[in-house]
Amino acid sequence: MTAEPLPPAVAVRSRGSARRRIGAMFMRHWFLLRGSWPRILELIYWPTIQMVLWGFITLHFQQNSSWVAQAGGVLISGVLLWDILFRGQLGFTISFLEELYSRNLGQLFVTPIRPWELVVALMGASLVRVGIGSTSAAILASFIFGYSIFDLGLPLAAFFLNLMMFGWAVGIAVIAVLLRVGLGGESLAWLVIFLVAPVSAIYFPVEALPDWIEWLAWCLPPAYIFEGMRSVLFGQGFRWDWLLGATLLNIACMVAVTALFLWSFEVARRQGLLLRTGE
Amino acid sequence: MQVVKVDRLSKRYGEVVAVDGISFTVEAGTCVGLLGGNGAGKTTTIAMMLGLLLPSAGTVEVLGADMARQRWRVLDRMNFSSPYVELPNRLTVRENLAVYGGLYGVDDVPGRIARLARDLNLEAFVDRPVGRLSAGEKTRVALAKALLNEPAVLLLDEPTASIDPDTADRLRSYLELFRRETGASIVLASHNMSEVERLCDEVLMLRAGKLVDRGVPAELVSRYGRSTLEEVFLDIARDRRREAAE
Numbered sequence: 367m368t369a370e371p372l373p374p375a376v377a378v379r380s381r382g383s384a385r386r387r388i389g390a391m392f393m394r395h396w397f398l399l400r401g402s403w404p405r406i407l408e409l410i411y412w413p414t415i416q417m418v419l420w421g422f423i424t425l426h427f428q429q430n431s432s433w434v435a436q437a438g439g440v441l442i443s444g445v446l447l448w449d450i451l452f453r454g455q456l457g458f459t460i461s462f463l464e465e466l467y468s469r470n471l472g473q474l475f476v477t478p479i480r481p482w483e484l485v486v487a488l489m490g491a492s493l494v495r496v497g498i499g500s501t502s503a504a505i506l507a508s509f510i511f512g513y514s515i516f517d518l519g520l521p522l523a524a525f526f527l528n529l530m531m532f533g534w535a536v537g538i539a540v541i542a543v544l545l546r547v548g549l550g551g552e553s554l555a556w557l558v559i560f561l562v563a564p565v566s567a568i569y570f571p572v573e574a575l576p577d578w579i580e581w582l583a584w585c586l587p588p589a590y591i592f593e594g595m596r597s598v599l600f601g602q603g604f605r606w607d608w609l610l611g612a613t614l615l616n617i618a619c620m621v622a623v624t625a626l627f628l629w630s631f632e633v634a635r636r637q638g639l640l641l642r643t644g645e
Numbered sequence: 646m647q648v649v650k651v652d653r654l655s656k657r658y659g660e661v662v663a664v665d666g667i668s669f670t671v672e673a674g675t676c677v678g679l680l681g682g683n684g685a686g687k688t689t690t691i692a693m694m695l696g697l698l699l700p701s702a703g704t705v706e707v708l709g710a711d712m713a714r715q716r717w718r719v720l721d722r723m724n725f726s727s728p729y730v731e732l733p734n735r736l737t738v739r740e741n742l743a744v745y746g747g748l749y750g751v752d753d754v755p756g757r758i759a760r761l762a763r764d765l766n767l768e769a770f771v772d773r774p775v776g777r778l779s780a781g782e783k784t785r786v787a788l789a790k791a792l793l794n795e796p797a798v799l800l801l802d803e804p805t806a807s808i809d810p811d812t813a814d815r816l817r818s819y820l821e822l823f824r825r826e827t828g829a830s831i832v833l834a835s836h837n838m839s840e841v842e843r844l845c846d847e848v849l850m851l852r853a854g855k856l857v858d859r860g861v862p863a864e865l866v867s868r869y870g871r872s873t874l875e876e877v878f879l880d881i882a883r884d885r886r887r888e889a890a891e
Contacts, residue, residue: 465733478720
C-alpha cells in the first residue's frame with residue numbers, strides 16, 4: 367500500500383453510500399418496467415388467470431365439498447398467497463436475469479456496488495413486481511368473486527413478509543447458480559419454486575400428505591404459512607407458533623443462501639465468469 | 646507517484662496460462678498502453694486490475710488498495726469501458742447514465758450527463774434506448790459511462806472500436822483533454838497503433854500472457870529499427886522480436 371496522498375484528480379464530487387447505490391439499482395429496474403407495457407401486462411396476466419381459474423373451482427367446490435364450504439376463500443387465498451411466493455422469487459430472479467440478458471454484469475461489478483446491495487435492490491424490484499401482479503389479482507378477486515384477501519387483516523402482512531422472504535431465499539440460491547452457469551441455467555428461474563409446491567400445503571392441509579413426506583413439509587416455511595392462513599380462515603385464530611416457525615426457518619434459509627451466493631460470487635471472480643455471463 | 650502497481654501477476658485456467666507473471670507500474674497522470682494480439686492477455690489483465698477476476702498469483706494495487714481484497718475502497722475512483730460488456734439496451738442513454746451516476750455516487754448527475762452529452766456529442770440520441778443506437782454511438786455512450794465519475798484511474802479496452810475515423814479522432818482529443826484537466830491515469834488496451842502512439846506515454850507489449858517488451862512508443866520504434874509502432878507490433882506478435890531488436 368502506498369503511503370503517499372492520492373492526486374486530487376476527481377473534480378466531480380462523489381458521495382457514494384449503500385442507500386444511494388441500492389436506489390440506483392432499484393431505479394434501473396423501475397426504468398425497465400415503466401418503459402415496457404408488455405412486461406407490466408405479463409406481471410398482471412398470470413396471477414389474474416390463476417385467480418379466475420381457482421375462483422371458478424371454488425364456486426364448484428363450495429357446492430360439492432363441505433371442507434371448502436366452511437371457508438369460501440380458502441382456495442383463492444391459497445392461490446393468491448402462492449402467487450406472492452412464486453412472483454416474489456420470480457421477480458427477484460428475473461431482475462437478475464435482466465443483467466445477464468443485457469451483458470451488464472461486468473459493468474455493474476466494477477462499480478462500488480457490493481453484492482449484498484445488489485441483492486437488496488433485487489428484493490425491491492421483486493416487491494414492485496409482486497405489488498403490480500398480485501395486488502391487481504387480489505383486487506379483481508373481490509370484484510369477480512366477492513372475496514377479498516385483505517379481509518385476513520394483519521395476519522396477511524405476516525404471511526406476505528414470510529412468503530416474500532422465502533421467495534427471495536430461493537431467488538438468491540438461483541442467482542448463485544446463474545453466476546456459475548450463466549444463461550444456461552435460465553429455466554431454473556421458472557421451475558425451481560415448483561419443487562416445493564407439493565409440500566407447501568397450498569390447497570390442502572399438511573396432514574393430507576403421506577406420512578413419509580409430512581416431515582419435509584414442516585422443514586420448509588411455506589407449509590406454516592398456508593396452515594396459518596387456513597387457521598385464520600376457518601376461524602381457529604392466528605397461530606403465533608406457526609408464524610415463529612416460518613420466520614426461524616426463513617432466517618436459516620437466508621443465512622444458508624447468502625453463504626452460497628457469496629461463495630458463488632468468489633468462484634465467479636476466480637473463474638472470470640463475471641465478464642462472460644452469456645449462454 | 647505510482648497509482649497502479651502490478652507485481653508478478655498470473656492467471657491460469659487449468660493448463661491455459663492467460664497472464665504469466667507480468668509486472669508494471671503506472672505513474673499518476675500517465676497513459677500506459679497494453680498491446681498484443683488476440684489472446685495476449687490484455688483483457689484478462691484489465692479484469693484483474695478491476696478486481697473482477699482474481700489472480701492465480703501476484704498482486705494488483707490500485708490507488709493503494711489490493712484489488713483482490715480491498716477493491717471496494719477505490720472502485721468509486723476508477724472506471725472502465727470495454728466492448729465485452731454492454732449497457733442495458735432497453736434503457737435510454739440518459740437513464741443508463743443516471744443509474745451509473747447513482748452507483749458511482751456522482752453529485753449533480755443531470756448536470757454531469759448534460760456535460761458529457763455535449764462533450765461527446767450524444768445530445769441527438771440521449772433519450773433514445775441504447776439498443777437502438779449504432780455500434781459507434783454505443784461506444785461513445787460506453788465512454789461517457791466510463792468518464793461519468795471523472796475517474797482517477799481509467800481502464801479502456803479498445804475504446805474507439807467501431808467508431809469512424811473522424812469520431813475516433815475527436816474522442817482521442819477528448820481523452821487527452823480529460824487527462825490534462827483531471828490528472829487521471831489511463832491504461833489503454835488497443836489494436837489501433839496510431840491511437841496508442843498518440844495517447845500513451847509507455848507501451849507494454851504482451852504475447853501469450855507474457856510481457857515481452859516495453860518502452861516509450863518512439864523509443865520502441867527506433868530500437869526495433871522500424872518506422873511505425875505497427876511494424877514493431879508485428880515483429881513482436883510474430884516472435885521476430887529478438888532479431889529485429891538486435
